[in-house]
Amino acid sequence: MNPNAAPVRKQNKRREKEVVILQAAEKIFAEEGFGGATMQLIADAAQLPKANVHYYFSTKEELYRQVVSNIFDVWLQAAGSFEESDGPAEGIGAYIDAKMEISRTRPAGSKVWASEVMHGAPIIQDYLETTLVEWTNSRIQAIEAWIAAGLMDPISPRHLLYMIWATTQHYADFGHQIQTLNHNSPLSEDEWNRAKDSVKTIILKGIGVAT
Amino acid sequence: MNPNAAPVRKQNKRREKEVVILQAAEKIFAEEGFGGATMQLIADAAQLPKANVHYYFSTKEELYRQVVSNIFDVWLQAAGSFEESDGPAEGIGAYIDAKMEISRTRPAGSKVWASEVMHGAPIIQDYLETTLVEWTNSRIQAIEAWIAAGLMDPISPRHLLYMIWATTQHYADFGHQIQTLNHNSPLSEDEWNRAKDSVKTIILKGIGVAT
DNA sequence: ATGCACCCTGACCATTCGGTCAAGAATTTT
DNA sequence: AAAATTCTTGACCGAATGGTCAGGGTGCAT
Numbered sequence A, B: 001m002n003p004n005a006a007p008v009r010k011q012n013k014r015r016e017k018e019v020v021i022l023q024a025a026e027k028i029f030a031e032e033g034f035g036g037a038t039m040q041l042i043a044d045a046a047q048l049p050k051a052n053v054h055y056y057f058s059t060k061e062e063l064y065r066q067v068v069s070n071i072f073d074v075w076l077q078a079a080g081s082f083e084e085s086d087g088p089a090e091g092i093g094a095y096i097d098a099k100m101e102i103s104r105t106r107p108a109g110s111k112v113w114a115s116e117v118m119h120g121a122p123i124i125q126d127y128l129e130t131t132l133v134e135w136t137n138s139r140i141q142a143i144e145a146w147i148a149a150g151l152m153d154p155i156s157p158r159h160l161l162y163m164i165w166a167t168t169q170h171y172a173d174f175g176h177q178i179q180t181l182n183h184n185s186p187l188s189e190d191e192w193n194r195a196k197d198s199v200k201t202i203i204l205k206g207i208g209v210a211t
Numbered sequence C: 001a002t003g004c005a006c007c008c009t010g011a012c013c014a015t016t017c018g019g020t021c022a023a024g025a026a027t028t029t030t
Numbered sequence D: 001a002a003a004a005t006t007c008t009t010g011a012c013c014g015a016a017t018g019g020t021c022a023g024g025g026t027g028c029a030t
Helices: A008-036 A039-046 A050-056 A060-077 A088-105 A107-118 A125-148 A157-173 A175-180 A189-206 B008-036 B039-046 B050-056 B060-077 B088-105 B107-118 B125-148 B157-173 B175-180 B189-206
Strands: none
Touching: A008 A039, A008 A050, A008 A060, A008 A107, A008 B008, A039 A050, A060 A107, A060 A125, A088 A107, A088 A125, A088 A157, A088 A189, A107 A157, A107 B107, A107 B157, A107 B175, A125 A157, A125 B175, A157 A175, A157 A189, A157 B107, A157 B157, A157 B189, A175 B107, A175 B125, A189 B157, A189 B189, B008 B039, B008 B050, B008 B060, B008 B107, B039 B050, B060 B107, B060 B125, B088 B107, B088 B125, B088 B157, B088 B189, B107 B157, B125 B157, B157 B175, B157 B189
16 A cells, blocks of 8 residues: 555655756756756766766756756745835845845856856746746836835836846856956955945936935 | 968958858857857858868867957957046946947857856956956946046946946847747837836946936 | 565667868969 | 969768666665
């Protein structure tokens, strides 16, 4: 009996190994691109034989699909604080903070996402057309409400969102360039805070929100 | 005699063919990434046999290097209007316009550049460390002078530049995502102007420049 | 203890890729 | 005109890649 429930220990072990492979794959896909990444490189990064990786993820595309899907979830959840906030100062400020934090902690994921979209989103086009469109329209409505309430300037909510996405993700996707321009050293804790403050200050003032 | 001067007709023909290959390569590298692009795809796009492409560019890396180098030049020249302007309203406004125009007319080039930097700039790292560092420091000085003259807020010039780069290039690099969010159709002339205006309005107001 | 389902991996395969080459065509120089 | 240089291209090659598979190992239920 109980034919459906697999042993708990085994299930955990399987999941743990999948996570190890997914993390290695995210790193390699970010560094090499989809075409440049090889299953051997991913297997080496995960410290497993290549055939073992293929046991958990049958094809390179299947593995890539799951990496991209994971990042998309993180991306969407970054705006949890958006709607439930009182006004633009708190809502947009927190959203910028959240997205900057993702750039700092998950730069590889951000690069994989950027690469996927840059190449025409061959894998996650359906998500863009459904989830992302809904998500965006919902945020645009929130911003329009703030504008109608006189809490901020009547700017284009859509282009404001693009600016926030672009600027925050730039710190991950172009992290190498930023590091080169920072005496070849990664941003320190203070420098990250300076970046966050700069982005928030300019954008919030730019849309007429007092801080 | 005249052993050094090659025939003009032949030289022109060679240059023309190189340009055809470079344009095809820029498109394919943008669509497929360096690893995903194949010499056969590039040759097909240029409507030439693969061996003929190898006659003009001995290796894939050499071809890629020239594509990236071309884009870097465009990138730098976009700021010609920066220093010779009277103040931030004109200088930064014109710079944003120029960069938005590049995103509109050379999206493939922008993507190749983004891809190169995202993967650690393996080919043009030396340019980043020399030309780009000098270029950036020079612009930072100009902005600091404007701040000292009280023409704009005392924001971080460095992060302002990052924001301009990120936002303007976003319209090329993430053009597919923007198109998906625009009812699956490319931005019209009016929509491009709306985008330009939005970016300039928010950034210029954000740094305390009256327009 | 024994059967069973899941896990592991070295060896292997077909395909594709970047790059070469030789032989001929076209164009310029003498 | 004929020699010399440059251009063109089909055929080919070694290396690398994604994916397969057989055979053995491991841990759980009965």
